[in-house]
Amino acid sequence: MSTARELILHIGHYKTGTTALQIFLESNRVLLAQQGLNYAEAPVKFSKHSALAFSLLRAAGVTELMHDFRNKHSAQELWQELFTATRALPEGASMLVSSEEFIRLGAHPAATALLRAQIDTARDLRFRVVVYLRPPQEHLKSWYNQLVKMGVDVGSFDAAVRARMEAVHWDYALALKPWIEIFGPEAIVLRSFETSLRVGDGLFEDFLAGLGHGLPLAAVTGSRDPNPRMDDRLLGIRRALNRSGLSADMARQVIDRAQASLDAEAATDALTDAPGFDSIRQRAEAAIDALAALPGAEGLDTQALRAALPAPQDATERQLEQTVAVLSFELAQMRTIQLRQALRLNLLEKRLDKAEAAGTGAPAKPDDEA
Incomplete structure (x- = not known):
């Protein structure tokens, strides 16, 4: 069969x-x-x-x-x-x-x-x-x-x-x-x-x-x-790039730079010898308890102090801060490119001015190339 x-x-x-x-x-x-x-x-x-x-x-x-x-x-x-x-x-x-x-x-x-x-x-x-x-x-x-x-x-x-x-x-x-x-x-x-x-x-x-x-x-x-998977922290930036009209290659370059920036920040935040927030919180609370025991502590609102003990940023606040940092970096990059282009335009204009003054019609070398 x-x-x-x-x-x-x-x-x-x-x-x-x-x-x-x-x-x-x-x-x-x-x-x-x-x-x-x-x-x-x-x-x-x-x-x-x-x-x-x-x-x-x-x-x-x-x-x-x-x-x-x-x-x-x-x-x-x-x-x-x-x-x-x-x-x-x-x-x-x-x-x-x-x-x-x-x-x-x-x-x-x-x-x-x-x-x-x-x-x-x-x-x-x-x-x-x-x-x-x-x-x-x-x-x-x-x-x-x-x-x-x-x-x-x-x-x-x-x-x-x-x-x-x-x-x-x-x-x-x-x-x-x-x-x-x-x-x-x-x-x-x-x-x-x-x-x-x-x-x-x-x-x-x-x-x-x-x-x-x-x-x-x-x-x-x-x-x-x-x-x-793309880093979820970059989703908002990538969404904006998808609507920006930039080419796919340019968008990828921006995302790559943004990822590098986030990775560098993560490396900076990787503190091994520094105390963690649990330890910081406990010490801050113990300090408030010690102050509350002092004779002149009647005018101290210890309840309000304990209600706002040290804590790490929440996820939303952290995401916003990272996004602003990355976008600020991109704006700085764009400003640098803009200044370079402005300098090139200035040099070209000088060459054209010299050519017109000489009556040759051919661009002359700029001052820094003469």
């Missing part, structure tokens, strides 16, 4: 280590194939198979967050090519594709219908759908950070969640609805994305374990996060 070939669809969710996982799968394609798990070679770009999802979304009329998708092939062509490659595998082997863009189909019924039409032509294959989910608020905060980092003008966090983010980002039932209806609930492999999975090879081991595979002994694993 023959064993059906299997097609595994890893559909995300966004911000659940998908980029790191996709790079791992592509880097270890040969080793994984030896275990019967084949990471599809087409249509792959940047280690992922987003063309399969984008082709469906494009055909459904979706235009937002398509990341300049230009693949000329139709959804039917791309999916049929994948089915053909899967059927060519040895008996019992699995084909695996991965893209967090798949999760968007829950927000676009027309794209779901197109997917169903393709899957109906491949019922000779077995299917599994893998999805990672994290607590909704954690996910929303991380996705908001990603959108701002990408340069998308989404407004405030509240406005983005309510009006700019597709509902699949907070309604997980909607996100999984197409996949359950097309493949059946038994085909869905649900995994929890937890912070601990970021440590070592945790994510890779968890993903493979969910599919019944182990981590290859000689697997190549990355040591650096390929899609690091």
